[in-house]
Amino acid sequence: MKLLEDRIKRDGTVLPGEVLKVDNFLNHQVDPQLMFELGAEFKRLFENEGVTRILTVESSGIAPALMAGYQMHVPVVFARKHRSLTLTDDLYTARVYSYTKQVNNDISIDKRFIKPNDKILIIDDFLANGQAVEGMLEIAKAAKVDVVGVGVVIEKRFQKGHQLVLDAGIHLEALASIASLDNNQVVFANSAE
Numbered sequence: 001m002k003l004l005e006d007r008i009k010r011d012g013t014v015l016p017g018e019v020l021k022v023d024n025f026l027n028h029q030v031d032p033q034l035m036f037e038l039g040a041e042f043k044r045l046f047e048n049e050g051v052t053r054i055l056t057v058e059s060s061g062i063a064p065a066l067m068a069g070y071q072m073h074v075p076v077v078f079a080r081k082h083r084s085l086t087l088t089d090d091l092y093t094a095r096v097y098s099y100t101k102q103v104n105n106d107i108s109i110d111k112r113f114i115k116p117n118d119k120i121l122i123i124d125d126f127l128a129n130g131q132a133v134e135g136m137l138e139i140a141k142a143a144k145v146d147v148v149g150v151g152v153v154i155e156k157r158f159q160k161g162h163q164l165v166l167d168a169g170i171h172l173e174a175l176a177s178i179a180s181l182d183n184n185q186v187v188f189a190n191s192a193e
């Protein structure tokens with residue numbers, strides 16, 4: 001998506017450890033107009049999948065997921081992060097290793113917010129090694145619901161997550177796909193230009 005690639009070129013910075021910092025429009029300060037456009041693009045890409053609910057993880061997935069849900073007229077549920085694993089009968093829980101924070105988080109969703117016939121669209125800000133998406137897939141599996149798509153704002157295609165989602169046979173869309181961050185330069189794969 002050209003609008004997003006241009007914004008990454010303008011405002012993104014590359015940090016050590018192959019981390020792209022985009023905290024002035026996505027991960028800290030959030031640009032609502034841009035999020036609205038991202039939501040419209042997610043709708044265009046997934047509108048034939050029969051999505052009934054969007055699933056994301058707090059906190060950075062919420063803004064794009066909310067806009068996708070707004071455009072698609074479906075509810076948005078965000079998995080909450082817990083410091084300790086408090087398994088109760090009312091929660092679906094998965095353990096997720098955070099790429100940027102290098103800690104394990106237990107993410108959970110109240111069982112009231114996933115229904116048996118749901119068709120889930122997973123949305124997240126980044127796809128790196130795929131741990132966050134794997135956690136959400138685990139929750140969907142436990143809830144016995146279909147995942148009809150994974151939509152991410154930015155994927156780092158050179159890391160494992162991209163292949164992991166494809167290997168699971170799931171429709172994957174990334175609004176910007178980064179082929180490399182070598183030498184602190186952002187190189188897009190299949191640039192929208």
Ligand code: 5GP
Pocket residue numbers: 018019020021022027060097098099100124125126127128129130131132133156161
């Ligand atoms: P994964 O679970 O796919 O390894 O990583 C996904 C999560 O890690 C994302 O939700 C995002 O919060 C964070 N993340 C991974 N790589 C990056 C990056 O390059 N930049 C930023 N800002 N966050 C990232």
